[in-house]
Structures are given as structure tokens and as C-alpha cells.
Amino acid sequence: MKPLNLVDLNHTPETTGSWQHLLSQAITDPAELIRALGLPAETIAGALQAHQDFSLRVPAPYLQRIRPGDLNDPLLRQVLPVSEETANVPGYVTDPLAEADSNPHDGLIHKYKGRVLVILTGACAINCRYCFRRHFPYEDNRLGPDQWQQVVDYIAADSSIKEVIFSGGDPLATNDKRLDKLITSLEAIPHVERLRIHSRLPVVIPQRITPELSQRLADSRLQTVMVLHINHANEIDNDVAAAAASLKQAGVTVLNQAVLLRGVNDSVDALEALSEHLFRAGILPYYLFTFDPVAGAAHFDIADAEAQQLMSELQSRLPGYLVPKLAREIPGRASKTLLPVSSVQSLSE
Numbered sequence: 001m002k003p004l005n006l007v008d009l010n011h012t013p014e015t016t017g018s019w020q021h022l023l024s025q026a027i028t029d030p031a032e033l034i035r036a037l038g039l040p041a042e043t044i045a046g047a048l049q050a051h052q053d054f055s056l057r058v059p060a061p062y063l064q065r066i067r068p069g070d071l072n073d074p075l076l077r078q079v080l081p082v083s084e085e086t087a088n089v090p091g092y093v094t095d096p097l098a099e100a101d102s103n104p105h106d107g108l109i110h111k112y113k114g115r116v117l118v119i120l121t122g123a124c125a126i127n128c129r130y131c132f133r134r135h136f137p138y139e140d141n142r143l144g145p146d147q148w149q150q151v152v153d154y155i156a157a158d159s160s161i162k163e164v165i166f167s168g169g170d171p172l173a174t175n176d177k178r179l180d181k182l183i184t185s186l187e188a189i190p191h192v193e194r195l196r197i198h199s200r201l202p203v204v205i206p207q208r209i210t211p212e213l214s215q216r217l218a219d220s221r222l223q224t225v226m227v228l229h230i231n232h233a234n235e236i237d238n239d240v241a242a243a244a245a246s247l248k249q250a251g252v253t254v255l256n257q258a259v260l261l262r263g264v265n266d267s268v269d270a271l272e273a274l275s276e277h278l279f280r281a282g283i284l285p286y287y288l289f290t291f292d293p294v295a296g297a298a299h300f301d302i303a304d305a306e307a308q309q310l311m312s313e314l315q316s317r318l319p320g321y322l323v324p325k326l327a328r329e330i331p332g333r334a335s336k337t338l339l340p341v342s343s344v345q346s347l348s349e
């Protein structure tokens, strides 16, 4: 394929530099984050305590989108460790999706028919406090060359597998050279048609969408889907929109999945703004997941009935293509479970 005339990312001076540099310079000290954002000093003790169980990580391009001095900022709430995380709440567990039961090889999860999920790396560019994999045993799932060959052999031996999903951690924490090798070995398996990449990196460090990566995806015989993870409209700035545009120019289908989170996006206004901003950036809303009951993050949870009410109101405000599917993952089910959403009118009858 001829080289793409790729969209240039409009970087601000603070966020220039390679994505690897930005990744390595991410803030990992709660006291530094609190100082950088001018937050009350009293928050440090709780942050340090919660950070012991699941460390803090916030890269500069994301930090710049957080309002200084506002403890209720919806982006800050996703990254700041808080004392509520140390509460032991019954029903909230370390493996809420029972992924350990669907792990035929290290680094491979085969839950659904026709597709497999490969955990390329345990690394993330940002640590999201609500993450359902915050306790995942990444150390036991390291994907070295031998494990990768086992994964490739497993996929090659099962002709029902049409789609391979790169997940993590964040699969785009893997460098372009290694990604190229992995994609090349999948392209050699005739029955694999699609590559899906689930990533938050183009959102938190948009510089990750390098011209080389876009070109590689454009050159692939696999149809490629990138599922971004954006929970709030304030996460989308010009650099994120440019990263999405670069992917689309490479022929990648760009979708978004969000998680419904208390204090982040639990209002119809927030969800409406998210869908509108996504579409303006060329990204289609795909799923809105209800919270997975992971230990340490119960304070983000929202009851299904409230989620359904929010969605029914959202449906009354937006065209259908801007309304994500409300879904829950239930361990052991053959697919995600869609939650029914009534119209506002029928709820009020």
C-alpha cells in the first residue's frame, strides 16, 4: 500500500517527545500528583495508603486535562488513590470476571466463540482506579517468544477463531517493532480475519499513534478495529482527535467503550457530552459497561436500575448511533449481557 499522508498531531510544548519518553516520565508518586494539581495536603495520607495496593500512574498529557484544585474533577477521580479503596466490601473480589477459568495458556483468554484475547503486556500508561484487572496476575502471564508461539499454535489449530483481540494491561505499551512481528505471525494464519486492539494509550498519550504504527495497520491484510477507552468528554482534546483521525485514515474502525462510574460520568449530561465529543472526534460509542465488582473500587459502583434509567434518558436525547449499548460481563456467559433499556415514556407510565 502507498504511504499514508498522515495527520500530524498538534502537540503542545509540554507533551512533545516520544511516547516512550512520556510513558517513562509519568507521575507515580501520589504526593507529587497532589502538589502538581494544588490539592489539599490532607489527601496525601489516604492516597499513599491506597497506592500501596495498586500504584498511581498518570502521564503528562492526561494530567494537563485535569482541573487543578478540584478533587471532584472526573479525570482526577479515575486516577487518584483514595482511602475508600482500602475498605473490605463483601461481594467485591479480585477476579470479578473469573478470567482465571478461561486461561488455556499464559497470556491467552478464550471466553467467547470465534475470538480470543491475548494479553500482550501487563504494562499500562495510566493506572485506572476502577480497573477490573487491578489484581490480575500479570507476572504469571508474561508473553515471551515461547509463550507467543504457543498462542499462535493455539489460534492456528482452531479454525473457528476469526478475530484476535490484543489486550493487556495496554497492548500499545508494546513497541512498534514487536507489534509488527506479532501482527505478521497472525497474518500468516488464513482463518484469522480481524485484529482488534483495546487500548487507552491513544487517549492518555496520543503520541502513541506514530506514523509507523498507522502505516503498519494500513498495510495489514487483517481488518483492524481499535477500541478506545474514554469515560468522560474532558478526556478528548485535539491530540486525541488527531490520533483517532490518523487511525481512521489508515482504515482502522475506531470505537469507544466506557465504564459507568460514580462521580465520573453518572449523569445524563455527562454521558450525552461524551457521545457528542466522541463523534466530533470521529469515534463511535460502542459499549457502556456497568461496573465489574472488583475489590478496592466499590465506591465507583452504580446499581443496574440507576444505569438503566440514565440510559433511557440518554436514548431520548440522542440519535441511536450515538447511544452505546449498556452491557455487563457475567462470568461464564457466552457473550456480554445487554441490559434492557426502556424508553423514558414507558418508565413514567
Ligand code: SF4
Residues within 6 Å of the ligand: 123, 124, 125, 126, 127, 128, 131, 132, 133, 168, 169, 170, 200, 229
Ligand atoms: S488502562 Fe485499561 S488495563 Fe490499564 S489500568 Fe486502565 S482500565 Fe486497567
